[in-house]
Amino acid sequence: MSENARLKFYCDEHRCISCDGCSVACAEAHELPANINRRKVITMNEGIFGLEYSLSIACMHCTDAPCEQVCPTDCFYIREDGIVLHDKDKCIGCAYCLYACPFGAPQFPADGAFGVKGVMDKCTMCAGGPEETNSHKERELYGQNRISEGKVPVCAAMCSTKALLVGDSAEISDIYRERVLSAGHGAKIQPYGWSTAYGSKI
Amino acid sequence: MKSKYIIIALITLSSLAFGASDSAIWGDDLLKDILGYDKKGSLHLGQYFTILQSTYFKPLFFGVLFGIPAIFFIHYMIIGPMIFSHDRKRIYVFSVFNRMIHTIAGIAFILIIPTGLIMMFATTFGGGEFVRVSKEIHAISTLLFIVSIIPMFFMWLRWMIPSSDDIKWMMILGGYLNKRKDPIPAGRFNAGQKMWYWIATLGGFLMIGTGAAMYFQDFRLDILASNGISQIDFLRASAIVHNALGLVVLALFLTHVYMSVFAIKGAIHSIINGYKEEEEVEILHSSYYKELKEKGEV
Numbered sequence: 236m237s238e239n240a241r242l243k244f245y246c247d248e249h250r251c252i253s254c255d256g257c258s259v260a261c262a263e264a265h266e267l268p269a270n271i272n273r274r275k276v277i278t279m280n281e282g283i284f285g286l287e288y289s290l291s292i293a294c295m296h297c298t299d300a301p302c303e304q305v306c307p308t309d310c311f312y313i314r315e316d317g318i319v320l321h322d323k324d325k326c327i328g329c330a331y332c333l334y335a336c337p338f339g340a341p342q343f344p345a346d347g348a349f350g351v352k353g354v355m356d357k358c359t360m361c362a363g364g365p366e367e368t369n370s371h372k373e374r375e376l377y378g379q380n381r382i383s384e385g386k387v388p389v390c391a392a393m394c395s396t397k398a399l400l401v402g403d404s405a406e407i408s409d410i411y412r413e414r415v416l417s418a419g420h421g422a423k424i425q426p427y428g429w430s431t432a433y434g435s436k437i
Numbered sequence: 438m439k440s441k442y443i444i445i446a447l448i449t450l451s452s453l454a455f456g457a458s459d460s461a462i463w464g465d466d467l468l469k470d471i472l473g474y475d476k477k478g479s480l481h482l483g484q485y486f487t488i489l490q491s492t493y494f495k496p497l498f499f500g501v502l503f504g505i506p507a508i509f510f511i512h513y514m515i516i517g518p519m520i521f522s523h524d525r526k527r528i529y530v531f532s533v534f535n536r537m538i539h540t541i542a543g544i545a546f547i548l549i550i551p552t553g554l555i556m557m558f559a560t561t562f563g564g565g566e567f568v569r570v571s572k573e574i575h576a577i578s579t580l581l582f583i584v585s586i587i588p589m590f591f592m593w594l595r596w597m598i599p600s601s602d603d604i605k606w607m608m609i610l611g612g613y614l615n616k617r618k619d620p621i622p623a624g625r626f627n628a629g630q631k632m633w634y635w636i637a638t639l640g641g642f643l644m645i646g647t648g649a650a651m652y653f654q655d656f657r658l659d660i661l662a663s664n665g666i667s668q669i670d671f672l673r674a675s676a677i678v679h680n681a682l683g684l685v686v687l688a689l690f691l692t693h694v695y696m697s698v699f700a701i702k703g704a705i706h707s708i709i710n711g712y713k714e715e716e717e718v719e720i721l722h723s724s725y726y727k728e729l730k731e732k733g734e735v
C-alpha cells in the first residue's frame with residue numbers, strides 16, 4: 236500500500252453474477268437487523284440484451300464525501316486511508332447524509348422514538364467506528380473491525396467470482412486494467428468509476 | 438361466510454406487509470436514482486442540497502439569529518420604544534378565543550424554534566442525546582402548532598387581506614424610524630402583522646408538510662410518483678424548503694417578539710387581557726380607529 240493510498244471498493248461488472256453473497260455475508264458478519272442493507276446488489280439495464288450487468292453497491296467512501304459535508308452534528312470523519320466513518324453517539328438520525336448521498340448508502344433502523352428512525356448505520360469497510368478498536372461497544376454499534384486485524388472486508392473476501400475488489404484505489408485500477416486486457420475483447424462497457432460524488436458540474 | 442372474511446383480512450394484511458417491505462428509498466427506486474446520478478433528467482437535488490447545507494444554511498441562520506436582534510438593539514438605543522398614554526379608554530381587540538389560540542401557537546413556537554436551532558447548530562451542542570431529544574421535541578410540538586394555526590388562519594383571515602394601506606405602511610416602514618405620533622396607515626392589522634400571519638399560516642402548513650416528510654421519511658405519495666419525482670428528491674426538496682422558510686420564520690418571529698415586548702411599550706398586554714390602549718389604536722391602526730369611530734364604538 237502506497238503512502239497516500241485511499242481505500243476504495245470497485246465491483247467488476249464483467250464478473251458479478253448477482254448472487255447477493257456479499258450482502259448476505261455483510262449482514263451476517265455484522266449481525267445487522269432486518270431492513271438494514273449496508274450492501275446491495277443492483278442490476279443495470281435490466282432485460283436489455285448485451286447491456287445488462289450487475290453491481291454490488293454500498294457506501295463508496297467518496298473522496299469528497301457529501302455526507303460528511305452536510306452532517307449538522309459533524310459526526311463523520313475520514314480516516315487517513317480514505318475510509319469514511321461516523322460516530323453513532325453523536326448522530327441524531329436526521330437523515331441529511333441520506334439526502335446528500337448519490338447512492339442511498341445511509342440506512343436507518345426503525346428504533347427511534349415511535350419506531351420511526353434511529354441513528355444512521357452504513358458500511359464501515361469493516362473498519363468499525365470511533366470506539367476503542369475491537370471493544371465490545373464498537374462491535375455492538377458498528378460490527379466487526381476486520382481492517383484492524385489485516386483482513387479484507389467480509390463482502391470482498393466472500394465474493395465467489397472476485398468481482399468485488401477493495402483496497403488502494405491505484406492497485407484496484409491496475410487489477411481491473413489487467414483483467415480487461417487479458418480478456419482479449421476489451422471492456423464491453425465503459426467502466427463506471429468516478430473520483431468524486433459530486434464535483435463535475437452543477 | 439366467515440372464511441370469506443378471514444381470507445379478505447389475510448389478503449389485506451399481506452398487502453400491508455408487502456407495502457411495508459417495499460421501501461420508497463431503498464427499493465426499486467434506488468436504482469433509478471443512481472442512474473439519474475449525473476445524467477440528463479436527474480433533478481440534481483442531491484448536489485444542490487449538499488452545497489446549500491454544507492456552506493449556506495448555517496451561516497445564514499447565524500446571521501439572522503444574531504443580526505436581527507443586533508439591529509433591534511440599535512433601534513432601541515437610538516429611537517427607543519413607542520410609549521402610549523395609558524390614561525385614555527381601552528379598546529377590546531382580542532377575544533378569549535383569539536388569545537387562547539395565540540397562546541397555543543406561542544408555546545409551539547417557543548418549543549419549535551429553539552429546538553430547530555439546536556439541530557442546526559448541533560455541532561456546538563456536541564450532538565448525541567441532547568440534540569436527539571430536541572429533535573423529538575421539535576417534531577412533537579408540531580402537534581400544538583397544527584391545532585393552533587388552523588383556527589388562527591380562519592379567525593383572522595378577513596383582516597389579513599392586503600389593502601392599499603399596506604403599501605403606504607411599507608413606504609414608511611411602519612413609522613418605526615421616528616418617535617413622532619403620526620397616524621400610521623393600517624387597518625386592524627398592519628402590513629407587518631399581515632406578513633407574519635401569512636408566513637405563520639401558509640408558510641406554517643408548508644413547514645409542517647416538509648417536516649413531516651423528513652420525519653416519516655420512507656413512504657409513498659402517488660402524486661409524486663405520477664409526476665416522476667422520486668421519494669429521495671422529494672426529501673431533498675423538503676429539507677431545502679424547510680430550511681429556507683425556517684430562516685424567514687425565525688426572522689419574523691424575532692421581529693414579532695421585539696415589536697410586542699420592546700418596541701411598543703405594553704403592547705404585549707393586548708394578547709394577555711384583550712385590551713389595547715385607545716391612543717395606540719388611534720396612531721398605529723389609524724384606518725381601523727376611523728372605522729370604529731364611524732360605527733360609534735369608541
